Amino acid sequence: MDRPADRLIASVCLAVALTTGGCALGPVSGTPSSGGVTESAGPTAASSASPAAVLLAQSQAARADGDYGRAATAIERAVRLEPNDPTLWLEYGRLQLALGNFDQALAQARRAANLAGSDAAISSEASRLIADANRERARAEAAAAREAELH
Amino acid sequence: MLGLACIGVTGYVAYLGWIVLTQFETRHWDLPAKVYAAPLELYPGRALERDAVVTELQRAGFRRVESLGAAGTYRLGTGSIAIVTRPFRFADGLEPSQAVTVRFEDSRVAAIEDERGQAVAIMRLEPAPLGSIYPSHGEDRLVVDPNDIPTLLGDALKAVEDQRFDEHFGIDLRSIARALVVNVRAGEVQQGGSTLTQQLVKSYFLSNEQTLSRKLNEAVMAVVLELFYDKQALLTAYVNEVYLGQDGARAIHGFGLASRFYFGKTLTDLELHEMALLVAALRGPSYYDPRRFPERARERRDLVLELLAARDVIESDEAVVAKRHDIELVARQGAGTSYYPAFMELVRRQLRADYREDDLATRGLTVFSTLDPRQQDLTERTLTDGLERLEANRALEPGFLEGAVVVTNPHSAEVLAVVGGRRAGFDGFNRALDARRPIGSLIKPAVYLAALETGQYSLASPIDDLPIDVPLPNGTVWSPANFDDEIHGPTSLLRALTESFNMATVRLGMEIGPERVADALARLGLAEAPAALPSLLLGAVDLTPLDVAQVYNSLANGGYRAPLRAVNAVLDTNGQALSRYPIEITEATDPALLYQINQALVQVIERGTGRSARNWLDRSLTVAGKTGTSDEYRDSWFAGFTGDHLAVVWVGADDNSPTGMTGASGALSIWAPLIANVGDTRSFAPTPPASVEETWIEYQTGLAATPRCADVVRLDLAADTPLEAKPGCGLFLRDLGRNVKRWIDRLTD
Structure with missing residues (x-):
């Protein structure tokens, strides 16, 4: 298993997703949902990327769309395939953060950092997620406190 | 007097009417939750035999054909399989039907292509239905809408069972009279003369008693039903209600489920000869069971076809063509392969936290479980074979030993297989979940x-x-x-x-x-x-195999505790997710410390109490594990893991008597072949934490050594671990790790 290579591909996918607004990810070619009926992406067209990287990209795209259910299924499929890949757990943590599960976001970030070993890029990505989760939690707690004061 | 009698009769009729109407209304909604296994993922590079894919497709009710076309079929090619999937609603949405070809090379998936020849990176197959969470009476059904009932089926039912269904008011006096004559002549009850409506009523109350009072009650109820519902509603209820076969403890009700159960097709896809076979089975689903008595069933099917032709439901040449068909049935899903009571019990227990038993039995929920059917079948087989082998080798009385196994994916915390005893298909004492034994x-x-x-x-x-x-x-x-x-x-x-x-x-x-x-x-x-x-x-300390799996899952998962899950998601009848059960982790300890422990558990297999595992396991597969034996050899345990699978095996006697086996001689001899045959598992190779450093120590003493010394082990130890150097095995300062150097420097300061 060639983890660093997968990681590279995944990072490239991530970069592409970020710079193109997630629309250039060939593999994520599911029929766009219409009329409120969610269609999942179906069998996914291949690229040179590993299956886990393809699912990671799918999950990121679904999270960007706010479709957290689909994002969760895709990222869980991915971690079953490559459980030692920290980029997948980082995405799992990002999804938990989007869902407001701060503890889980932090725990996954720390797990990713542990799995990263000496990979500095992953470690700093994990640190960023930890900082984001702490900030979001503080924001949520402050909002809750204001709410409590009002009532 | 007469008035009182009138009031009495009216009251009784009203009472019967109330009973039957309540029954009709509730039956309408009685939909057991349908439980699915985890879908099989297909992607290039996956270690997988073509046969495994075929088995999986058969579990989901796909049919093998010679020329592809319809959804739900597959065709075998040379080293390949072509599949037309059915549209299927997964937890994350509806996946449309697709035609794909999967090629295999060297026991691996080599490539997947869609119908346009495009490569597919990854896809999942429709998961196998595991069964339903039935109400206590054990009935299972797949309810069909009136629109999905073929006209031909309605016509055939009327022609064979109740010719004047469209005219009568629930009972058919003419056929009762005829039946009466026959019965009086014969001196016993030979002919029923029941209408479809009466049969429906009879089926609601699950009794075959043929007393006159019962017949009268049945007739009254049938008339009441006819007063309140139109013929179409009654026919639909009949099609969904009737008993059509048995699958172990599960009663097959309704034509929708029966067509899946016998033919692997939806009701609308049935051909004439298949429909006729189901109509034929109505009269006695066990007597005319097409799997057990194909000749008898065929004879009656042909009779039904002749009757349909005689009563102008079909043309006579259609009947002739249909009669030429042999009885072709789909492989029986419940034939000891997809009936997993021990796992289903775990599903029930997980769902019980969030759902009422009644909701599970009636609300038509869809439950996506984590069961891996291939893993489950392998585990059942391995346990049964292992216990028989142990009994034979140790001259124990056959049947003396019992066992239980739990298999998980440690990272997703999903339970892949549960075996609660050596008779896995038997819904009895579930040792995996309920046997508490010292560990x-x-x-x-x-x-x-x-x-x-x-x-x-x-x-x-x-x-x-x-x-x-x-x-x-x-x-x-x-x-x-x-x-x-x-x-x-x-x-x-x-x-x-x-x-x-x-x-x-x-x-x-x-x-x-x-x-x-x-x-x-x-x-x-x-x-x-x-x-x-x-x-x-x-x-x-007394723990169940499932408890042990939870503890060891944290080891296999690098020190992160994650509650084990048997269910991933629950959908309602509209396909909306009611619950999702995500992976939730808690740091149970410092992952760097747990990493150390896991290195020792690898050594257990390499040179410790678990070394006999190598009799089964390939040298290249790194695994970790631990043996356990309780006092007086009453319990034999092994818990161990690869990079992808954790399995816990317990072996002992139900009456707690000593078995004479250690963890190594008993449970390990089941664990090791199980892991050896998983086929799709990778070495346990955790990423070393940043804080550790590669070190060589002498195994016996723990002294710092070099690879040149005798009996040494390579360990990743925390960089600041104080180590004493092993004298006289060529250990020079330049061979020492940074930590040892630092330590010696401190001494020499």
């Missing part, structure tokens, strides 16, 4: 982890394996001995854990205190800490 040495990783957590020890630390007397609160003295009754003297923590030395472990546990051990064990996966008694140090 013996399975506790030792928690003892050594607790020691590392104090910061005073590493795997290289020395400990004395010498006799120890532990004064107990009740005034007695406990003097544990080693399994082999030997005394090993000073040894490394690594060796004491690898070879499961009792005296060294108790000594270590008493140095740090049993409370720390109880606490570590609880953090790894118990709901509450066990009593912190000295005897806990040798595993005097």
Whole structure:
């Protein structure tokens, strides 16, 4: 298993997703949902990327769309395939953060950092997620406190 | 007098009417939750035989054909399989039907292509239905809408069972009269004369009693039903209600489920001869069971076809063509392969936290479980074979031994297989979930982890394996001995854990205190800490195999505890997710410390109590695990993991009598072939934490050494681990790791 290579591909996918607004990810070619009926992406067209990287990209795209259910299924499929890949757990943590599960976001970030070993890029990505989760939690707690004061 | 009688009769009729109408209304909605296995993922590179894909497709009710076309079929090619999937609603949405071709090379998926020849990176197959969470009466059905009932079926039912259905008012006086004549002549009940409506009523109350009062009640109820509902509603209810076969404890009700059960098709896809076979089976689903009595069933089917032609439902040449068809049935899903009561019980228990039993039995929920049917079948087989082999080798009475196995994916915390006993298809005592047994040495990783957590020890630390007397609160003295009754003297923590030395472990546990051990064990996966008694140090705590799986899952998952899940998601009838059960992790300990423990558990297999695993396992597969044996050889345990699978095996006797087996001679001889045959598992190869450094130590003493020394082990130890150098094996300062150098520098300062 060639983890660093997968990681590279995944990072490239991530970069592409970020710079193109997630629309250039060939593999994520599911029929766009219409009329409120969610269609999942179906069998996914291949690229040179590993299956886990393809699912990671799918999950990121679904999270960007706010479709957290689909994002969760895709990222869980991915971690079953490559459980030692920290980029997948980082995405799992990002999804938990989007869902407001701060503890889980932090725990996954720390797990990713542990799995990263000496990979500095992953470690700093994990640190960023930890900082984001702490900030979001503080924001949520402050909002809750204001709410409590009002009532 | 007459008035009173009138009131009485009216009241009774009203009472019967109320009963039957309530029944009709509730039956309308009685939809057991449907439970699915995990879908099989297909992607290029996956180690998978074509046969495994075929089995999976058959489980989902796909049919093998010679020329592809319809959804739900597959065709075998040379080293390939072409599949037309059915539209299927997964937890994340509807996946449309697709035609794909999967090619295999060297027992792997080589490539997947869609109908346009485009490569597919990954896809999942429709999951196998595992069955339903039935109400207590065991009925299962797939309810069909009136629109999905073929006109031909309605016509055939009327022609065969009730010719005047469209005209009568629930009972058919003419056919009753005819039946009466026949019965009086024969002197016994030979002919029923029941209308479809009467049969429907009869089916609601599940009795075959043929008394006159019953017949009268039935007639009254039928008339009441006809008053309140139109013919279409009654026909639909009939099509969904009637009993059409048996699958173990599961009663097959309705034509929707029956067409899946016998033909692997939806009702609308049935051909004339298939529909006729179902109509034929109505009269006696066990007597005319097409699987057990194909000749008898065929005879009656042909009779039905002739009758349909005679009554102008079909043309006579259609009947002739249909009669030429042999009876072709889909492989029986329940034939000991997809009936998994032990796993289903775990599903029920997980769902019980969020759903009422009644909702599960009636609301038509869809449950996506985590069961891997291939893993489950393999586990069942391996346990049964293993117990038989052990009994034969040890001249034990056949059937004396029992066992249980739990298999998980440690990272997703999904339960892949549960076997509750050697008769896996038998819905009895579920040992995997309910048998609490002392875990013996399975506790030792928690003892050594607790020691590392104090910061005073590493795997290289020395400990004395010498006799120890532990004064107990009740005034007695406990003097544990080693399994082999030997005394090993000073040894490394690594060796004491690898070879499961009792005296060294108790000594270590008493140095740090049993409370720390109880606490570590609880953090790894118990709901509450066990009593912190000295005897806990040798595993005097009763746990179920599932509890052990929860604890060891945290080890296999790098120190992260994640509640084990048997269910991923639950959908309502509209496909909306009611619940999702995500992976939730908690840091049970410092992952860097757990990494150390896991290195010792790898050594257990390499050179310790688990080394006989290599009789089954390929040398290239790194695995970690631990044996456990309780007092007087009553319980034999093995818990171990690869990079992708964790399995816990318990072997013992139901009456708790000694079996004469250790964890290694019993449970391990089932665990190892199980792991060897998973086929799709990778080595246990955790990423070393940034804080560790590669070090060589002498196995026996824990002294720093070099690869040139005798009997050394390569370990990743915390960079600041103090190590004493092994004298005289060519260890020079330049060979030492940074840590040892630092340590020696400190000494020489």
